[in-house]
Amino acid sequence: MKKLRIALPLFGLVLLAAACNKKADFNYYYYEPEDYALLTQYLDLPETPHDYRAELPKHISSLGLTTRQVDQDKAILGRVLFYDTKLSKDGTISCASCHKQELAFADNAKVSQGVFGRAGDRNSIALGSVLNFSAYYGTDVFGASGIPFFWDNRAGTATAQNIASMTNPKEMDMSHSDIVAAVQAQPYYEPLFRMAFNSGQVTSERVSEAIAEFVNALGSYKSKFDKEAEKEIGYQVYYNSEYKDFANFTTQENRGKKIYLDNCSSCHSPTQSRPAKLQANNGLDASTTDEGVGGVTKFSLDMGTFKVPLLRNIALTAPYMHDGRFQTLEEVVEHYSTGVKNHPNLSEELRDFNGAKQLNLSADDKQALVAFLNTLTDQEMQADVRFSNPFK
Amino acid sequence: MQNKFHSAAYWLPFLAISLWCSSCAPSRFYTPNTMQVPVLTGAREGTVSGGISKGGDHTGLEAQAIYSPLPHLGLMANYFNVTSKTSVLTEFSSSFFESTCTSKASFAEAGLGGYYPVGPSKEYLLSFFAGMGVGKMKNSYSAPPDPPNTEPYVSDWRYQRWFVQPSLSLKYRRFQVGTGLRLVWVSFLDGNINSRMGLFETERIQLLESSSPMFLTEMAWSLGWRLNPFVIGLNSTSVVRGNNTLRDLDLATNYVSVSLGVNLHELKKGKK
Numbered sequence: 001m002k003k004l005r006i007a008l009p010l011f012g013l014v015l016l017a018a019a020c021n022k023k024a025d026f027n028y029y030y031y032e033p034e035d036y037a038l039l040t041q042y043l044d045l046p047e048t049p050h051d052y053r054a055e056l057p058k059h060i061s062s063l064g065l066t067t068r069q070v071d072q073d074k075a076i077l078g079r080v081l082f083y084d085t086k087l088s089k090d091g092t093i094s095c096a097s098c099h100k101q102e103l104a105f106a107d108n109a110k111v112s113q114g115v116f117g118r119a120g121d122r123n124s125i126a127l128g129s130v131l132n133f134s135a136y137y138g139t140d141v142f143g144a145s146g147i148p149f150f151w152d153n154r155a156g157t158a159t160a161q162n163i164a165s166m167t168n169p170k171e172m173d174m175s176h177s178d179i180v181a182a183v184q185a186q187p188y189y190e191p192l193f194r195m196a197f198n199s200g201q202v203t204s205e206r207v208s209e210a211i212a213e214f215v216n217a218l219g220s221y222k223s224k225f226d227k228e229a230e231k232e233i234g235y236q237v238y239y240n241s242e243y244k245d246f247a248n249f250t251t252q253e254n255r256g257k258k259i260y261l262d263n264c265s266s267c268h269s270p271t272q273s274r275p276a277k278l279q280a281n282n283g284l285d286a287s288t289t290d291e292g293v294g295g296v297t298k299f300s301l302d303m304g305t306f307k308v309p310l311l312r313n314i315a316l317t318a319p320y321m322h323d324g325r326f327q328t329l330e331e332v333v334e335h336y337s338t339g340v341k342n343h344p345n346l347s348e349e350l351r352d353f354n355g356a357k358q359l360n361l362s363a364d365d366k367q368a369l370v371a372f373l374n375t376l377t378d379q380e381m382q383a384d385v386r387f388s389n390p391f392k
Numbered sequence: 393m394q395n396k397f398h399s400a401a402y403w404l405p406f407l408a409i410s411l412w413c414s415s416c417a418p419s420r421f422y423t424p425n426t427m428q429v430p431v432l433t434g435a436r437e438g439t440v441s442g443g444i445s446k447g448g449d450h451t452g453l454e455a456q457a458i459y460s461p462l463p464h465l466g467l468m469a470n471y472f473n474v475t476s477k478t479s480v481l482t483e484f485s486s487s488f489f490e491s492t493c494t495s496k497a498s499f500a501e502a503g504l505g506g507y508y509p510v511g512p513s514k515e516y517l518l519s520f521f522a523g524m525g526v527g528k529m530k531n532s533y534s535a536p537p538d539p540p541n542t543e544p545y546v547s548d549w550r551y552q553r554w555f556v557q558p559s560l561s562l563k564y565r566r567f568q569v570g571t572g573l574r575l576v577w578v579s580f581l582d583g584n585i586n587s588r589m590g591l592f593e594t595e596r597i598q599l600l601e602s603s604s605p606m607f608l609t610e611m612a613w614s615l616g617w618r619l620n621p622f623v624i625g626l627n628s629t630s631v632v633r634g635n636n637t638l639r640d641l642d643l644a645t646n647y648v649s650v651s652l653g654v655n656l657h658e659l660k661k662g663k664k
Contacts, residue, residue, distance in 0.1 A: 027582070028587045069487050
């Protein structure tokens with residue numbers, strides 16, 4: 001009996017010792033294992049999915065801008081669709097062909113080439129010029145204050161925009177049933193659709209919704225400009241009066257910022273968040289060569305006016321303007337300095353009593369303005385794997 | 393004699409408090425089973441019992457057995473099967489949603505220990521048991537309403553629990569009361585966690601994983617009414633202390649069960 005009395009506590013101790021060196025080994029998964037095995041044959045998708053939530057910097061969110069919710073599963077699917085050339089008539093073009101990540105999702109061609117080498121009508125818009133589409137684009141969520149898509153503002157929503165791109169004969173040239181067939185033919189879409197929409201059923205609306213979700217997730221707000229503005233919350237309040245210099249900007253960049261705030265921000269936005277004007281004519285030509293917004297609305301006052309683009313990553317997105325007429329930022333600045341034409345619809349910001357206002361900037365001012373525009377480049381967006389080509 | 397009865401009655405309020413405390417702490421991570429407080433007096437005695445237990449949001453089925461092959465030596469075995477439904481606030485695709493989590497766990501353990509009758513007429517029993525058990529738990533989380541009718545997201549894991557339990561019981565006429573302390577170490581072993589059930593919940597499970605082996609102190613009260621050879625029991629088991637991490641997990645803390653037992657030795661006596 002005595003032995004037992006000693007043995008028991010010992011037994012307990014041994015048990016405890018054994019208990020203490022057990023390590024838990026949990027395996028966290030997002031995709032079902034068999035789905036993941038299939039997906040990874042074609043795609044480079046991390047097992048723990050990318051987080052597509054956008055968190056705007058404070059200097060922007062303090063303006064009252066918020067982002068809409070991005071659906072993770074749809075954005076993951078949307079990314080694959082965005083990069084999939086099978087979504088085009090000749091199997092060579094994807095959204096990314098004209099919206100290249102390394103160029104802030106712009107194209108370096110004057111006008112982009114669509115399927116069968118067909119040339120488009122206008123210069124591609126850099127998706128990376130926009131702070132975040134989900135923050136203020138789309139008339140579906142933001143009503144009349146939502147910014148529409150395209151140079152001529154013809155698409156109200158991101159879904160209408162991408163359906164237009166997919167069906168445009170000069171871009172991807174697919175019919176709705178072509179889109180469905182192309183998607184159904186690829187094995188990797190079944191699990192992705194099931195996860196995004198709960199059924200593998202493919203419709204062109206779903207394709208469009210998923211791409212829109214990815215486009216909504218795109219964001220660029222980590223430029224040098226943002227990093228400085230972040231330290232100066234309230235910057236937007238006194239931009240007009242104080243022109244506070246940014247600590248880490250060079251003298252030249254600060255000078256450029258001041259010129260920008262004086263002459264450009266009334267259209268292009270002082271904070272690079274939401275353009276101050278939806279559309280304008282900036283005096284590229286004396287008479288209408290491309291109707292722009294007027295071609296959609298048929299109003300004479302809209303003739304020759306275009307979307308006011310945001311200028312984020314502008315250094316990466318040459319050539320410039322809706323027709324890609326300028327090759328460099330110096331040419332753009334020269335245009336505003338001496339080349340503004342007196343178009344009948346020339347915007348009032350670019351007019352004075354003589355008609356077209358020429359800023360007549362000095363050589364130093366021009367350089368300073370270009371230097372400021374260069375601070376809008378967001379290196380992180382170009383390298384962001386969440387937005388990169390997922391195909392192996 | 394009168395005094396002893398009083399001492400038994402004295403315990404009743406504690407039991408009532410335990411009952412009343414039955415909180416709604418979720419039991420999808422860990423739920424204690426009813427602690428078996430031995431009431432043995434000698435070799436060749438044994439009891440088997442079955443019970444139903446209830447806590448905040450969980451219901452369990454229990455089977456328990458104890459047997460003494462030699463004087464002062466006891467063997468015990470407990471089986472526990474618990475089901476619960478908890479509502480979980482979590483975040484998925486940057487939106488919050490309330491998911492309903494259905495958990496099922498089953499657990500079986502065995503222990504070995506010594507018991508020592510004490511007191512003037514040996515009516516008290518001191519015992520000390522230790523043992524180990526294994527279990528598995530499966531949680532199915534209802535998916536967010538959008539997209540509709542999605543299959544629940546399932547996570548499951550296996551766990552191991554070691555215990556050391558000193559206890560004290562008293563037999564008085566047809567009644568028996570007992571109390572015990574159970575120190576447990578719960579080690580989570582391998583698990584498969586579907587992170588689609590949401591960020592917050594995934595983070596909670598990561599916390600659970602990182603706090604393994606997790607040490608808990610549990611306490612039990614039991615009250616039995618003997619109708620030879622049967623024993624009708626009312627038991628309460630609660631987790632009395634956890635560290636901060638465990639508090640964050642908001643583990644199930646309380647459990648009350650009713651059981652019906654058969655004293656095997658009384659059966660034999662009856663046959664004689």
